[in-house]
Amino acid sequence: MESANVELARSIFRAWERGDYGSVDWADPEIELVFVGELSPGTWHGLDGLLEGWREFLGNWEGFRVEAERYLDVDPGRLLVYTRYGGRGKTSGVDVGMAGARGANLLDIRDGRVTRLALYMDRDRARTDAGLEPEA
Numbered sequence: 001m002e003s004a005n006v007e008l009a010r011s012i013f014r015a016w017e018r019g020d021y022g023s024v025d026w027a028d029p030e031i032e033l034v035f036v037g038e039l040s041p042g043t044w045h046g047l048d049g050l051l052e053g054w055r056e057f058l059g060n061w062e063g064f065r066v067e068a069e070r071y072l073d074v075d076p077g078r079l080l081v082y083t084r085y086g087g088r089g090k091t092s093g094v095d096v097g098m099a100g101a102r103g104a105n106l107l108d109i110r111d112g113r114v115t116r117l118a119l120y121m122d123r124d125r126a127r128t129d130a131g132l133e134p135e136a
Helices: 004-015 047-059 123-129
Strands: 027-035 043-045 061-074 078-089 102-110 115-122
Touching: 004 061, 004 078, 004 102, 027 047, 043 047, 047 061, 078 123, 102 123, 115 123
Parallel strands: 027 115
Antiparallel strands: 027 043, 061 078, 078 102, 102 115
16 A cells, blocks of 8 residues: 555656646645756745746756656655656757656655655665665
8 A cells, every 4th residue: 555645746746747737736835846966956935936946947848758667755754756757958959868867856745745845867866865875
């Protein structure tokens, strides 16, 4: 049986996989969105900030898509989701294929709402930030 946190994350990723980044019913009103590392680094706060951060990030891509690969309960309040990305950078023209672009999202969850969402292109860094050992 899946945890409530995994069920919540699955519902978020189903929307994202359809290209729906505008739904915020899963987010805490004071959510913090963080793009870590080379993913257009930045931090936004609140629901308006969440939407602004997505707009800024998605504005750099043509056909951006994300797919969840694996869900890992870190502890009762945090969930690590392994992801694959695809799309073409508008400025660089670089095609980030689903097969090779692998990252992770670290979600802090309280009372059925995501209070912090951190997106990583580097899974080992995401694991370290979650207090886990890098994978061998």
